[in-house]
Amino acid sequence: MKARVHVMLKDGVLDPQGEAVKSALGHMGFEGVGAVRQGKVIELDLAATDKAAAEAEVKAMCEKLLANTVIEKYTVEIA
Amino acid sequence: MKAAVITFPGSNCDRDLADAFAKAGADVVRVWHKDTALPAGVDVIGIPGGFSFGDYLRCGAIASRSPIGQAVVDFAGRGGYVLGVCNGFQVLTEMGLLPGALMRNAGLKFISKPVALRVETTDSAFTADYARGQEIVIPIAHAEGNYQIDAEGLKRLQGEDRVAFRYAANPNGATDDIAGVLSENRRVLGMMPHPERVVEAAQGNADGAALFRALAGVMAGA
Numbered sequence: 001m002k003a004r005v006h007v008m009l010k011d012g013v014l015d016p017q018g019e020a021v022k023s024a025l026g027h028m029g030f031e032g033v034g035a036v037r038q039g040k041v042i043e044l045d046l047a048a049t050d051k052a053a054a055e056a057e058v059k060a061m062c063e064k065l066l067a068n069t070v071i072e073k074y075t076v077e078i079a
Numbered sequence: 080m081k082a083a084v085i086t087f088p089g090s091n092c093d094r095d096l097a098d099a100f101a102k103a104g105a106d107v108v109r110v111w112h113k114d115t116a117l118p119a120g121v122d123v124i125g126i127p128g129g130f131s132f133g134d135y136l137r138c139g140a141i142a143s144r145s146p147i148g149q150a151v152v153d154f155a156g157r158g159g160y161v162l163g164v165c166n167g168f169q170v171l172t173e174m175g176l177l178p179g180a181l182m183r184n185a186g187l188k189f190i191s192k193p194v195a196l197r198v199e200t201t202d203s204a205f206t207a208d209y210a211r212g213q214e215i216v217i218p219i220a221h222a223e224g225n226y227q228i229d230a231e232g233l234k235r236l237q238g239e240d241r242v243a244f245r246y247a248a249n250p251n252g253a254t255d256d257i258a259g260v261l262s263e264n265r266r267v268l269g270m271m272p273h274p275e276r277v278v279e280a281a282q283g284n285a286d287g288a289a290l291f292r293a294l295a296g297v298m299a300g301a
């Protein structure tokens with residue numbers, strides 16, 4: 001089973017990298033970019049065969065390591 | 080005073096930190112990240128600066144979950160003293176021993192220079208030999224030293240006198256100019272500036288020496 005985790009900074013947490021990307025896009029002539037937020041995608045190959053169990057396991061991984069829930073939020077997709 | 084300095088793959092200030100403890104009279108033991116227990120009789124743990132595990136995932140994240148990590152958390156839970164400098168501060172927030180998080184500098188650049196700090200509290204074993212409001216110069220060297228904490232957490236830090244140091248001129252966007260914070264029991268200190276790099280005159284100034292001296296004094300009196 002495969003899992004994909006999206007980790008993003010929480011709303012309201014300043015993202016200096018996103019701001020820099022936004023500024024660069026503006027310099028390059030891309031107009032109308034209101035906001036840029038940069039996050040990360042983590043793909044996992046899992047031995048689990050049960051979708052619910054896999055999701056619970058990956059959520060535990062997010063809470064314990066993959067995301068810092070002080071500043072980040074995450075979503076889990078299982079496929 | 081017996082100090083344990085932990086080395087992770089990518090730590091690069093571990094020897095400096097060990098040296099600073101030794102100059103303050105400590106018996107220093109070096110501990111490897113794969114160790115699962117601390118040596119007996121340790122009074123204080125030093126978590127050094129550097130780029131533990133290449134800053135992969137998040138700065139300090141992998142180090143905080145390394146085998147020695149749980150021993151550090153347990154040690155702090157028993158009221159042990161822990162000093163985390165730079166990457167060590169990031170590790171301590173990732174361990175949950177200190178609140179908040181260290182994020183990318185507001186200007187995105189790695190900043191390496193001496194900065195002026197204000198000592199905000201003398202009510203800790205780390206800061207007892209400074210004077211409240213004293214200005215000291217300690218170098219910083221980081222790209223992710225932008226301390227962030229939610230409004231409620233900040234209010235708590237301020238109300239409980241747990242901001243140890245503030246930047247005189249904020250270099251990285253840190254909330255409330257915070258350069259170092261104390262745990263609730265005041266025995267865990269995390270700070271981005273490197274006091275271990277300025278412990279004798281040959282290093283430019285010796286403003287960091289008082290931190291290690293104060294710790295040694297507290298241990299001697301204990």
